[in-house]
Amino acid sequence: MDDVQALLNRPKFYYNIDGVGELAVGVMGMGYLLLFWLQVHSPLHSFWNKLYPLVIYVAGLHYGTKAVKQRITYPRTGFVSYKKSMAFWPAVFSITVASVTAFGFLTLLRHGVDSTTPACLIGGLFFAVCYGYGMARAVSWKWLVAWGIVLAAVVVAFLPGRILVSLTGDSWTARYFDAKLVGAFLLYWMALSMLLLISGGISFFLYLRHTQAPAQDGE
Amino acid sequence: MNSQIQAIADLDRVIHEPGRLMIVALLFAVDQADFLYLQHETGMNKGTLSSHISRLEKAEYVTVVKTYRGKVPQTLLSLTQAGRTSFEQYRKKLKKAL
Numbered sequence: 001m002d003d004v005q006a007l008l009n010r011p012k013f014y015y016n017i018d019g020v021g022e023l024a025v026g027v028m029g030m031g032y033l034l035l036f037w038l039q040v041h042s043p044l045h046s047f048w049n050k051l052y053p054l055v056i057y058v059a060g061l062h063y064g065t066k067a068v069k070q071r072i073t074y075p076r077t078g079f080v081s082y083k084k085s086m087a088f089w090p091a092v093f094s095i096t097v098a099s100v101t102a103f104g105f106l107t108l109l110r111h112g113v114d115s116t117t118p119a120c121l122i123g124g125l126f127f128a129v130c131y132g133y134g135m136a137r138a139v140s141w142k143w144l145v146a147w148g149i150v151l152a153a154v155v156v157a158f159l160p161g162r163i164l165v166s167l168t169g170d171s172w173t174a175r176y177f178d179a180k181l182v183g184a185f186l187l188y189w190m191a192l193s194m195l196l197l198i199s200g201g202i203s204f205f206l207y208l209r210h211t212q213a214p215a216q217d218g219e
Numbered sequence: 220m221n222s223q224i225q226a227i228a229d230l231d232r233v234i235h236e237p238g239r240l241m242i243v244a245l246l247f248a249v250d251q252a253d254f255l256y257l258q259h260e261t262g263m264n265k266g267t268l269s270s271h272i273s274r275l276e277k278a279e280y281v282t283v284v285k286t287y288r289g290k291v292p293q294t295l296l297s298l299t300q301a302g303r304t305s306f307e308q309y310r311k312k313l314k315k316a317l
Contacts, residue, residue, distance in 0.1 A: 004310065007244035010260055011252070074288065078256025079295075080249050214255065 011080055013138035018073045019203025022135065022196045024065045029193030031057050033186065040171040040182065075213040097126065105181075116164065116184045117157045124153020127192060135199075145199045152191035156184050226316035233278045234309045238263060238271045243280065243298065243306050251297035272296065280305060 015021050035057065038048040047053070101122065108115040128149040136142035156164075164183030171182075234243050241261045246252060258268055275281040280302030284295045298306070 004240070004244055004313075007241060008248045011245060011248040014256070014260075070288075074253075074255075075291070077259045079253040079288070079293070080256055081251045083248075083250045 009137075011082070012134075014077075014080055015082075016135055016138070016200075016203065017077060018068075018207040019200040019205075020065055020068050020073065022200030023204060024061055024200075026193050026195075026197030026200050028058075028061055029189055029196060031061070033189050033193060036186065036189070040168055040186075044172050072208075076207075076211040094130075101126075114178070114180065116161075116178065116180045119181060120153045120157035120184055120188055123188065124150050124157070127153075139203070142199060145195055148195050149192060152195065153188060156188045156191065159184070159187070223316055226312050230312055230316070231305050231309045233274065233280065234306060236271070238267065239275055242268075242271055242275065242296075243302060246281065246296060246298040247303060247306050249297075251295050254294040254296065257296065275302070278302075 035048065035053055042048045105115045105119055108118075128146045131149055132143065132146040136146045161180050164180045164187065167183035167186050168179045171179075234240055238261065242257055245257060245260055254265075254268070254272075257263075257272075258265065261268065263271070272281060272283065276283055279299055282297050282299055284297075286293050286295060
């Protein structure tokens, strides 16, 4: 029965067989970071604080990933179209966890409690568990990346406050949010995105090295 | 007859063959997949895979659509509702038998 279950899981893991899934999330993370950095360091009503840059960026990523899959992955190891229901429950889970966590931290902020350390630790653990479940179960060396995600969270959580505050400077965000928390978010997001980019890059390199499109003849 | 032995005897023979079980399990988890994907995941050669697919198609468990990806021929496969139901029943019976 375990073998049948393993077979049922294979199509889920196939999405990241080429590392493009991770690369996309890593590029998305770095792009969001850059966008967030620009938002933090530009006036509140500037172009960067509007919604269009985000929409353009997300659309570019979506079609970019699709193009890589169509030109590289499908001709080499085949095409898979996923059931819509497969994306539904992970999305519901992520939105629920994010909402509950955000509510918890906003409550802490309202009461003037410094939530940077618990936010980093809980966030790091959450990302590591999601990564382990979604990616590392398929490829054992990716457990190192999962541990890297936890380690990055621990390092950021215990960094001196002045370093984290210096990342936001005299931004408008300090009026609305805890500057230390914003700085920790920027730094941790960068570490997480870098880890995913490296891991995805290695997977992509190995995929290109070990696969090639078969000669075309009848099926 | 013992119920466990009966459960083994009742297993769907079309799905129970290891090669076809792999194909059906892989297709069960997706909306559709192409021939190349199944070949890559199962490690079967084209002839063996084609013969298993023909057997599944004959049992009306799988639908096969021949199309093109650009100029390259592509064979898309998906599990029919009958195929999905049979696979679910097969798993239940196998669980009972074990």
